[in-house]
Amino acid sequence: MSIKQNKTELFVSISAVVIALAALSLSVFEGIETRRHNQIRLQPNLNFERLYYSDNDRIGIYLKNNGLGPAIIKKTYIAFNGEVLDEHLGDAGWRYLDQHYQLVEKGYKSFWYTKDTLITVGDSQSLIWIDSNSDKVMQNKFNDFLNQLSLTIVYESVFGEHYTAIYFF
Secondary structure (H helix, E strand, O other): OOHHHHHHHHHHHHHHHHHHHHHHHHHHHHHHHHHHHHHHHOOOOEEEEEEOOOOOOEEEEEEEEOOOOOEEEEEEEEEEOOEEOOOOOOOHHHHHHHHHHOOOOOOOEEOOOOOOOEEOOOOEEEEEEEEOOOOHHHHHHHHHHHHOEEEEEEEEOOOOOEEEEEEEO
């Protein structure tokens, strides 16, 4: 074998290694970018909405997932008149407020999420409401109540990223 042939084989071998390393680097980069794209593509976005007049016969506060992926509830908080109640999962926060402010007696209705509840894309849920056919006095009292209320929901995406939705007036 000649020296020239050895140099050629060495050059071909080094070229093959460089090409393989470049292909490996590109594959790793594509994997990272694909994961990042999927995280963005599946990002939840919970939004509170306050409806004064409604087509579905309810006036109140709604929570809707306007994101592109499901949201998983982790913590929820209710505060009233500046007083932050302890972390409440389930209806405990509304029950506490009902005991002190007679919500049910006033005709208010409520729903609250429990830990690890999955809210899919486009889902909307009434959190506290009254019927839209209630008299104006009741609607005004209800709006005054809502003006003293703040709600916080801590949630995460299917990738474990944490987000917070806050409602207050």
